[in-house]
Amino acid sequence: MKLKPTDFIVILTGAGISAESGIRTFRAQDGLWEEHRIEDVATPEGFMRNPELVHAFYNQRRRQLQEASVMPNPAHLALTRLEQQWPGDVLIITQNVDNLHERAGSQKLLHMHGELNKIFCQFCKTRLIWNTDLSTETACPHCGNVGMLRPDIVWFGETPYHMDEILRALAVCQLFISIGTSGLVYPAAKFAQIASQAYRIETNLQETEISGSFNKHLIGPAGSEIPKLIE
Numbered sequence: 001m002k003l004k005p006t007d008f009i010v011i012l013t014g015a016g017i018s019a020e021s022g023i024r025t026f027r028a029q030d031g032l033w034e035e036h037r038i039e040d041v042a043t044p045e046g047f048m049r050n051p052e053l054v055h056a057f058y059n060q061r062r063r064q065l066q067e068a069s070v071m072p073n074p075a076h077l078a079l080t081r082l083e084q085q086w087p088g089d090v091l092i093i094t095q096n097v098d099n100l101h102e103r104a105g106s107q108k109l110l111h112m113h114g115e116l117n118k119i120f121c122q123f124c125k126t127r128l129i130w131n132t133d134l135s136t137e138t139a140c141p142h143c144g145n146v147g148m149l150r151p152d153i154v155w156f157g158e159t160p161y162h163m164d165e166i167l168r169a170l171a172v173c174q175l176f177i178s179i180g181t182s183g184l185v186y187p188a189a190k191f192a193q194i195a196s197q198a199y200r201i202e203t204n205l206q207e208t209e210i211s212g213s214f215n216k217h218l219i220g221p222a223g224s225e226i227p228k229l230i231e
């Protein structure tokens, strides 16, 4: 692979990039879905059935994100250096709802599955930064309605955010790097195929369902593989 300094680099990140920061992935043996049924906590239907359970799930994850030990790791930091030093454009598309890319200093970043530190009022459609616990009793600070707030998270069956911008970037980039995602959730699982004109690198601890869509594989923890790749 020979890159020109003007080349456009698109990076897709998944839960694996934050694993070394102490945030659990979804589908590992000790992953989040081992303790929670996806249908209960990550679908609009689950939220309608039992909003308090869903709020409790996201309150706990919001609190975890604030723990002092949870910090950006060398993979997040290497991507920030890449963005600062690469003469062409660099875009990070993250499936993660944590804030470790922004805490590492990334600027061009799209959260396609929402953000833990944001909530959304289903009545007045206002989006708000939120760092404390949320419940069905919480009134919307904007319109005052009670019971209308929800986590600003894209659940199964909902449309991921920024799709127009993402599809445009995938269609024209020269290098596509996927880091720490199982390739089991769509539409992100199709991004490597969409970026078929680009050189495509996958980094993961193991081969994935979508490994066949990549030109090169870096097998190992993102915290070591990504700094090596970037330097």
Ligand code: BJW
Residues within 6 Å of the ligand: 013, 014, 015, 016, 017, 019, 020, 025, 026, 027, 028, 031, 042, 095, 096, 097, 113, 153, 154, 155, 156, 157, 158, 159, 160, 163, 179, 180, 181, 182, 183, 184, 185, 186, 187, 203, 204, 205, 206, 208, 220, 221, 222, 223
């Ligand atoms: C390491 C590592 C280390 C570990 N270093 N690596 C049938 C066929 C096709 C599609 C569908 C279908 N039925 C339904 C669908 C669509 C559905 C879907 O994909 N379902 C599948 C289960 C089949 N998708 C949707 O509904 C999406 N919406 C949609 O498609 O709308 C239509 C539309 C599309 C396009 C344009 C317009 C409209 C929405 C999906 C929303 C996903 N939401 C979640 C939950 C968020 C809430 C929360 O966080 O609680 O997002 S699901 C969960 O999975 C989360 C993640 O972002 C996402 C991906 O997970 P990820 O990141 O890959 O994590 P893991 O745990 O799976 O993998 C971690 C990987 O890291 C592993 O491979 C490890 O090996 C590796 N790793 N340590 C490097 N140190």
